[in-house]
Amino acid sequence: KAGVTQTPRYLIKTRGQQVTLSCSPISGHRSVSWYQQTPGQGLQFLFEYFSETQRNKGNFPGRFSGRQFSNSRSEMNVSTLELGDSALYLCASSPGTDTKEKLFFGSGTQLSVL
Amino acid sequence: GESVGLHLPTLSVQEGDNSIINCAYSNSASDYFIWYKQESGKGPQFIIDIRSNMDKRQGQRVTVLLNKTVKHLSLQIAATQPGDSAVYFCAENGLGGSNYKLTFGKGTLLTVNP
Numbered sequence: 001k002a003g004v005t006q007t008p009r010y011l012i013k014t015r016g017q018q019v020t021l022s023c024s025p026i027s028g029h030r031s032v033s034w035y036q037q038t039p040g041q042g043l044q045f046l047f048e049y050f051s052e053t054q055r056n057k058g059n060f061p062g063r064f065s066g067r068q069f070s071n072s073r074s075e076m077n078v079s080t081l082e083l084g085d086s087a088l089y090l091c092a093s094s095p096g097t098d099t100k101e102k103l104f105f106g107s108g109t110q111l112s113v114l
Numbered sequence: 115g116e117s118v119g120l121h122l123p124t125l126s127v128q129e130g131d132n133s134i135i136n137c138a139y140s141n142s143a144s145d146y147f148i149w150y151k152q153e154s155g156k157g158p159q160f161i162i163d164i165r166s167n168m169d170k171r172q173g174q175r176v177t178v179l180l181n182k183t184v185k186h187l188s189l190q191i192a193a194t195q196p197g198d199s200a201v202y203f204c205a206e207n208g209l210g211g212s213n214y215k216l217t218f219g220k221g222t223l224l225t226v227n228p
Binding site for chain 2: 107
């Protein structure tokens with residue numbers, strides 16, 4: 001079974017631009033979560049989607065948004081990029097039917113904002 | 115200027131020794147806990163999980179202990195190997211508004227010396 005796939009692996013953008021990151025979950029998983037990882041803040045929850053609906057959201061500004069498609073693939077978008085958005089963005093998937101589920105993570109997209 | 119980052123607790127052990135990594139969690143209502151391992155350049159990898167109705171759970175070379183009284187979690191790795199060198203995170207899945215979301219600890223850097 002293929003794991004969680006995130007594309008692209010690396011991105012370099014400049015301040016003010018926007019970016020879209022993509023995530024393909026493990027086959028059969030309907031929940032996709034996004035996390036931001038930085039040296040200063042560690043791993044922080046962005047949002048979680050299940051069957052195209054956002055079920056939970058972290059404390060990030062509205063510049064961070066996401067969506068999920070009918071095939072469970074997900075994208076997250078960051079608009080008006082700031083230097084502080086430089087981070088590793090991790091996507092994770094799970095079946096999504098139990099609040100006590102382990103998440104399976106992809107390798108992440110490393111975003112650098114210049 | 116100097117960058118501000120998480121000062122990860124570090125643990126350095128000799129190959130073959132047993133390792134114990136500790137974690138204090140915050141939410142007394144959390145009912146599910148997970149340990150993840152993250153190697154450089156990769157996403158977090160699931161190691162072992164435990165539900166709050168258990169005190170101990172064993173896997174291959176790993177044991178997780180849960181002390182709900184003091185909100186403490188530990189990961190024991192037997193016969194530590196150089197391949198175990200990584201950052202280890204504990205995560206909790208709280209109840210109520212925190213469903214479908216994991217809250218991660220700061221992480222511990224484990225270094226195994228050959």
